[in-house]
Amino acid sequence: MKYLTRQEELVLLSVFRLEENAYLISIQDHLNHFTNKDWSISSVYIPLSRLEKKGYLKTTIGEVTEKRGGKAIKYYQVTKIGLKALAELEAINETMWSGVKGLAEKAESS
């Protein structure tokens, strides 16, 4: 199978966690919050658009607001194959990470 990139994985997971409220800025906030890094809009958008073209995400067009300069909002939702891909990733991560211990200490001490 083809694996998603790390960015794509994180973005897909964020969309899933944000449920109904997943659009670019909220995803960006979410990622900034959890990864403690500064994600730019493009670095969120590019994985998003690729996921969308691969069919992992579907979109709905939302309302037009003043604070967005009169532009519509685009909401993302995870599709069925997106969910399947996420579940697979979870399983892989769990098996891969199980039994790995004391990484942080080792990184600290060396």
Next chain:
Amino acid sequence: MPKKPPRIAASILRWILPPRDRDYLLGDYEESFQRKLEEKSALAASLWYWGQLIHTAPEYLLESLYWRIIMFKNYFMIASRNISRQRLYSAINILGLAVGLACCIWISLYIMNEVTYDTFHSNINSIYRIKRINYEPDGSVGNQNWHFPPIMREQLSAFFPGMELHTRYNTGYGVVSYRDKRFPEFIGMADAPFFQIFTFPLISGNPQTVLTRDDAIVITQNAAIRYFGEEGPIGKILTITRGNTQKDFIVTGIAEDVPQNSTIQFNLLINISNMPFTWEYPPALTTWRSFNTPIFCLLEESADVKNVENKFEPFYEQHFSWYTEKQRSEGSWNRDDNPFAITLQSMKDIHLNPDVSGGSSARSLYILSGIALMILVIACMNFVNLSIGTSSFRSTEVGIRKVIGAQRGQLIQQFWSESIIMVVLSMIVGIGLAASLLPVFNELSGEQFVLKDFYSTNNLFVFISLAVVAGIVSGCYPALVMANLNPVEILKGKLKFSGKRMFSKSLVIFQFSLSIILIISSVILRAQLKYLVNTNVGYEREGLLSISIQTGDDQERFVNLYKNKVVQHSGVLAVSACEAVFGVGFSELSMEKEGKEMNFHHCQVGYDFIRTMGMKILEGRDFSNEIASDEEEAILVNQAFVKELRFESPVGKTLGNPSRGHPYNLRIIGVLEDYHFRSLHTEIYPSMLHVYPSNGLRFMIIRIRTSDTQETLAFLERAWEEVRPGENFIYSFLSDAQGSLYQNESLWSEIVQYSSLLAIIIACMGILGLTAITVNNRVKEIGIRKVLGAKITQVINLIIKDFIILVAAANIIAWPIVFYIMHKVLEKYPYRIDISIHYFLFSGLASSLIAVLTVLWFAVKAATTNPVDSLRYE
């Protein structure tokens, strides 16, 4: 009023963002911007916005490139399907463009060779040739040349401290021998610094000293193999024979073969101190009165050329004031300044300089590139026309694409990429074509090109950009037309592709005009060439043979010996000898007559010369060996000579004594009908023939029966070997030698001929494709016409009529243009044909005929189709 993001940044962003999500993304940026505004100052928010733009722009661009490549795969697929579905049109397009591009490759090889002339000299920027600018008696600038008295070089160092090195360069003639090998050769002569100034790499020998000795000889690799084969040449002795003297030379160096694109060409090079020997002219190096040798110099890099040039004025005063005096005393110069000025000419400008004769002109390169581009343009027009013609087949595809959401820009891109794919294919075919037909081109141009020279990065870049530009230009119109179609009309079937199609028609007219210009030019150039070659030159050329006499010991005796030996043979009609073969070499003398200087050709001939050549004596008599005084004073002159001297009754008149060292006064014994001593590029010059010994006879002239040439030649060769053992039998027919005088004309005539052929073929392929399309589009109309009773001829007429009108229009446009061009071209020939109407009529008729024949097949096919087949679905 809420604050807005910086406007410029927003519009740049708008332009960069992927169009699909452009609006949402702009909204997202704005939302973030508003948030920043709440947290920080307006300036900080603006700066952030700009920062985002700069930071993210590359990512979007890369992303869009990624999708573009994916789209291009689709375009490529569609294009390849189209190419294989429409085989006829694709073949026409690809072949036509390939031929056009192949022409471009050949021409660029030729042009590259011309513009890189002499550039292999590493000092080229500092090498200059001393040039002489002559002034007309009215003070205007006349012709320019670069010959000076050789002795001048010795004065240069004293005058020009900025001149590092200088060398004279000239060629002499002699028979070179090593053991049993003897070859007549032109031998280069130069001063010792020659190899320091010019970059002719030496395989062995030191460039600084290799030519210092008086008896040193440097030979090229090629000559080394010719004389010594496998032996090592260094230190070997080559003997040069000139006239009655012989001199031995020691091989001191071997040079690499001189590149083809070098102005200076030599096989053998000796020190110029031998010039009196190779020219048989003892004062060669000591006289100031003979302008015969080019002088090259190397300036110091820091030297100011203007400064050096200015110093030539005092130089002239010191060394050439005698020339001004002489001209003044002769009355041919009445001005206060000097009749010529000395200046410098950069080595870079020598080859492509039309001012100084001897180089080829840059103009001919422009003409050549023009012709190649013309052929390419004709091929591109085919492409445009066929794309427009076939667009009806593609319209549904375009409609669907538009409905699905293809944007105008994308459609344009699609059609452009299709034409570029076509061009790339043609490029591959074109390179193949250029490579496989290169021998033909080499023969045509008389040069030795290899395709390897073409594969330089520079060239490939130019070539590929040319191809891409050709693709974009020819894809332009179809792309724009197709992209602008209204999808609703297409899909409803309302769109019509018939109509007047003025654009296509004007392209066809343009193509044919270009082709017709080339055709008529080639016909006229050929006629002129034929005229030059076949014009009555004043003597009978057929069956006239010249044999070169290589060593000059006692020629008169030898000529008689050989003559007596061969003259009895049944194939030999007459035998004589002369100093220079007509048309090829000549020498000029001047004579004073009533205070005016008169130049004329002179030529030593043997007895029976007039009869052998078949010349006509108008007055007086031929030379006779029974009249003893003929050998001392008799001359025959031509009509031009008589005219120049304004003699009423020339026969019996005595002239002064123009020849060096000849003790008698010359007496005219007869007048010859004017004959062309030189090529027909110049008018007939005053000339005289004499039998008194001057420079020695260098050619046997023999008239043979034209019926069994081979047998007679074999006999002559056997006789030659008996009389001159060990000397090669080198002969040529005068008719061939005459032909070679017009090499330039015949080259151009062939170039134009071939290009007109290519042009008309490509143009015809175009109308072939167009007819196919027309017939296809009108298949139902033709069916209905036939059902209603139209005859086959009427239907054929219907289709052909259009094309005949186009070709006729093209003729009308082309004629005045070609008349103007050819008028200009022929102007420079003193002997030329008239541009008569029948060349035009012939070409017009031929082009129409070719066009009709091309169209006819499809027309007949369309006309004979059973209407049942074409109408069965209605």
